[in-house]
Amino acid sequence: MAELQNNQNKNKATNFAKYSGIAFQMLATIGVFSFIGYKIDENRAGSKMIFTAILGLVGVVVSLFSVIRSLNKEK
Numbered sequence: 001m002a003e004l005q006n007n008q009n010k011n012k013a014t015n016f017a018k019y020s021g022i023a024f025q026m027l028a029t030i031g032v033f034s035f036i037g038y039k040i041d042e043n044r045a046g047s048k049m050i051f052t053a054i055l056g057l058v059g060v061v062v063s064l065f066s067v068i069r070s071l072n073k074e075k
Contacts, residue, residue: 026064026067029066031059033055033056034056037053037055
């Protein structure tokens with residue numbers, strides 16, 4: 001009984017670490033794409049931050065694709 005409880009606690013900790021890592025990976029991907037868009041908009045000297053918005057959305061799509069692919073790989 002104690003061994004089963006120990007395995008469950010270890011499994012919960014492993015899952016927490018794995019999914020926290022995925023969240024930070026998503027954050028980094030979206031941040032990098034948004035930063036690149038910001039730098040493009042900064043150099044264009046336009047009044048609208050269109051590249052920041054577009055590349056931010058591209059970052060969201062790329063990060064979601066990466067998460068879905070990694071979750072399917074585990075199964």
